[in-house]
Amino acid sequence: MALDATRLVARSLTRSWYFRPARLAAAVAAGIAGVLLTTAVLVVYFAVQDALRGAPITAVRDGIVGVEAKAPGGMTPAVVQRVRDTGLPATSMLVVSASRVEDGGESTPVLVFGVDADLADYVDDDLARRTRDRPLAADEVYLAADYADPRGIGAGDRIRIGGTSGVRTWTVAAVLPGEVANRGSVVIAPRPVVAEAFGRGERSDALLVDPGDRDRAGVVADVTDAVDGSAAVKEPGDLLSGYRKAFQTFLTILSMFAVIAVLTAGVVLFLTWRLALDDARPALARMRLTGVRTSHLMLGSAAVMAPILLVSYAVGAVLGVLVGRDLGSFARQITDLSQQAVTPGTPWQLPALGALVAALLMFAAAWVSGVRRFTRVRAIEAVSGRGEVAVLPGGARTPALVGVGLLVLGAVAVLLGPEGVRSAGLVPLLGGAALLAVVLPVLVGLGLRRGEPGPVRLAVARQLQLGWRRNAALCVTFTVSVVSAVAMAGVSISIKSEVASSVERWTAGDLFVQAAPLGTNLGNETLPAELREELVRVDGVEAMTTFSFGYVEVRDRRVQAWSWGREDSDRLTALTVTDGPADVLDHLDDTHIAVSVNYADAQGVGVGDVLEVPLPGGHRDVSVVAVVDDSASDGGMLVVSPELWAEMTASSQIYAFFTKVREGADVEAVRDGLAAVVAEEHPRAKVVTQQFLRDTVANITARLVSAFEVFAWVMFVLAVLIGAATLASGLVERRRANALLRLSGGTASGVRKQLVAEVVLIAVGSVVVSLPVGWLAIVALLDAQAVQSGIRPDPEIPVLLSAVSLPLVVACMVLALLIANPGKASTPLRDLLAQD
Numbered sequence: 025m026a027l028d029a030t031r032l033v034a035r036s037l038t039r040s041w042y043f044r045p046a047r048l049a050a051a052v053a054a055g056i057a058g059v060l061l062t063t064a065v066l067v068v069y070f071a072v073q074d075a076l077r078g079a080p081i082t083a084v085r086d087g088i089v090g091v092e093a094k095a096p097g098g099m100t101p102a103v104v105q106r107v108r109d110t111g112l113p114a115t116s117m118l119v120v121s122a123s124r125v126e127d128g129g130e131s132t133p134v135l136v137f138g139v140d141a142d143l144a145d146y147v148d149d150d151l152a153r154r155t156r157d158r159p160l161a162a163d164e165v166y167l168a169a170d171y172a173d174p175r176g177i178g179a180g181d182r183i184r185i186g187g188t189s190g191v192r193t194w195t196v197a198a199v200l201p202g203e204v205a206n207r208g209s210v211v212i213a214p215r216p217v218v219a220e221a222f223g224r225g226e227r228s229d230a231l232l233v234d235p236g237d238r239d240r241a242g243v244v245a246d247v248t249d250a251v252d253g254s255a256a257v258k259e260p261g262d263l264l265s266g267y268r269k270a271f272q273t274f275l276t277i278l279s280m281f282a283v284i285a286v287l288t289a290g291v292v293l294f295l296t297w298r299l300a301l302d303d304a305r306p307a308l309a310r311m312r313l314t315g316v317r318t319s320h321l322m323l324g325s326a327a328v329m330a331p332i333l334l335v336s337y338a339v340g341a342v343l344g345v346l347v348g349r350d351l352g353s354f355a356r357q358i359t360d361l362s363q364q365a366v367t368p369g370t371p372w373q374l375p376a377l378g379a380l381v382a383a384l385l386m387f388a389a390a391w392v393s394g395v396r397r398f399t400r401v402r403a404i405e406a407v408s409g410r411g412e413v414a415v416l417p418g419g420a421r422t423p424a425l426v427g428v429g430l431l432v433l434g435a436v437a438v439l440l441g442p443e444g445v446r447s448a449g450l451v452p453l454l455g456g457a458a459l460l461a462v463v464l465p466v467l468v469g470l471g472l473r474r475g476e477p478g479p480v481r482l483a484v485a486r487q488l489q490l491g492w493r494r495n496a497a498l499c500v501t502f503t504v505s506v507v508s509a510v511a512m513a514g515v516s517i518s519i520k521s522e523v524a525s526s527v528e529r530w531t532a533g534d535l536f537v538q539a540a541p542l543g544t545n546l547g548n549e550t551l552p553a554e555l556r557e558e559l560v561r562v563d564g565v566e567a568m569t570t571f572s573f574g575y576v577e578v579r580d581r582r583v584q585a586w587s588w589g590r591e592d593s594d595r596l597t598a599l600t601v602t603d604g605p606a607d608v609l610d611h612l613d614d615t616h617i618a619v620s621v622n623y624a625d626a627q628g629v630g631v632g633d634v635l636e637v638p639l640p641g642g643h644r645d646v647s648v649v650a651v652v653d654d655s656a657s658d659g660g661m662l663v664v665s666p667e668l669w670a671e672m673t674a675s676s677q678i679y680a681f682f683t684k685v686r687e688g689a690d691v692e693a694v695r696d697g698l699a700a701v702v703a704e705e706h707p708r709a710k711v712v713t714q715q716f717l718r719d720t721v722a723n724i725t726a727r728l729v730s731a732f733e734v735f736a737w738v739m740f741v742l743a744v745l746i747g748a749a750t751l752a753s754g755l756v757e758r759r760r761a762n763a764l765l766r767l768s769g770g771t772a773s774g775v776r777k778q779l780v781a782e783v784v785l786i787a788v789g790s791v792v793v794s795l796p797v798g799w800l801a802i803v804a805l806l807d808a809q810a811v812q813s814g815i816r817p818d819p820e821i822p823v824l825l826s827a828v829s830l831p832l833v834v835a836c837m838v839l840a841l842l843i844a845n846p847g848k849a850s851t852p853l854r855d856l857l858a859q860d
Contacts (some may be wrong), residue, residue, distance in 0.1 A: 033324025055336025068374030094577035094638035098227035138218025170208025178775025253643030390765035430456030447808035465495035509740035510798030513822035522817030550677035564689030587669035604650025623660020
């Protein structure tokens, strides 16, 4: 009997949707869009996280302990020897970012590992056997199969790798199975060969330590003492993963956007699927009149709605992965900016799983709450429609007052709260906006009843109160989407403007000589300092200083370190000092540094504080003498003297030469002269103008941040379209009421006016509430991301998105009216009654 009752409920629900396909279409469309949005944003999130994780070494044997240098110069032989003096066997490695030069002249990034001959003792059995069977000669390398096979490279072939001083040609000794490291984009060569090609000397970038039978915790402690702050002890899989800590702004923003997008998609899914059950009220009510129990209703409705869930997920997940893959292309740009030769992927498994979990949760919530609410209404009233009661003033007063109170509380926290507290206002702002959106249609309906309303106005007011559930769903959907989209776009635009202003402060030169194009240069693509003597002799050059740039790990956080040379630095820099001496560069030496304002804010340091800076042979305590205004360095930066930089890198290599052109000289001629000096030995070197440099940095930042703006637009448009589909479904449900209205003397024009008035009032109400909340949310979100990044830009309002929000919402809702064409009421009343 139970099975028959459940089957009867399922058949009845299916039949009701057969006669009203708009219900089914709205539910499926919302499901696909919600899953698509969730999957896409999670694909982008995990793609960026994966790109900044570094180049995981996947072939290391279990139990091995990893050691990674904190300073860009690596670890000195003395540090490596101190590790070995603990009685632990260890092998050292060089890890160099380089470019493989292809036959057509193009280059692709790879990681070059310079390894000792005993590497086989620290890797898994299969890799150990293959490397022992075919040891490397001086000019030979290993490639990973995941990299070599797709490119048609095999044993005996020759590859060209760009070194610090020219391109080296090496022979492939063997192709190792799998990816080994960096998803296969790796070249393994003898350590002495790599050291010579990239000027690394005897230093090491990483160590693999075999604890043997000793206690692992004790081994970690001993090794930590031995490296004396010059390196971090970690799991082998975490080697080269510090760049995740270097791009806090984008990661923090991306995390916030992911949460907002998933919540928005969840709200859309819940409301739409919940309305699908409410629309089936008469069909399910009849089952209760025949003795069907609540358990039968739940099982029967689940049997019908489960296919909707499955279809929505299958289509939405596939589309979400495709959309996320396209939007996630900036993971490659972030990787390039980090100067890693990392090959980012498109992880789809976790995003697909996350979207499934979100869809299941929203489905369960909509299903359980919908059936539970329905069973509380008397069956005969549900069939007759008397179960729907218009909300009276007393029913809307309390939630309206609570919603307004939350909005006031959130606004006070955002506008008057101190830094670090403003982000707390986001919770009451969102809660108040959602709660106010629920009762807003009712409040509008109550307002329309005042005075002497005409027939259309009275009908609109009654419908806004009577159909408050569906109206609330529409209003909440639009409100949440507008708030989220405006806030996300505002944060993106604000940070983009702040970074552009920062770039202008340190690009005071006329021409810039770089080892590789900006945005694609790798960590080891530098120029020798001796080049300055030749470059400064080029006709038209008035002044020139060196600029060095790299990453260093301080306080367990990888941050940028900048250094200008002593010559002409005062003429080629325009740093703004917020605390400390204005001529900050003249006050830097071996024990004194400056920090950027965003690093000072994020780390809570200031003038007079002491930081521990890693060196290849240990560490040194240095004092902060100044704070400079800069936001271009994501996560903050240190400004160090050229002498301290040389110690940190154990190198005299230079990132770029900043050049001032003599007044009256031909800039293009000077540019060509500089390019001629570096062209032969450094084929990837570029000489660019000030405007080109600024535009390039601005474009890189714009492309990164613009992806977040795309999220905002995609989420907004999807939510509006889903709202339009839900509206069209509801209009189909009102065909019988409209037909009765026509039979009682109403005109098609009057019906259309009533419906247009309803949707326009809902749209206007949602936008009136959501726009101010979205603008305030920009301040709260900027405050939240500043905790990690330290960047506190002036808030900027997305004017375009704010301006088109109302017209777009109204246009989509009017389009739904045209599609449903409820004023026509061409279906005979007897047919409409028979369908129920």
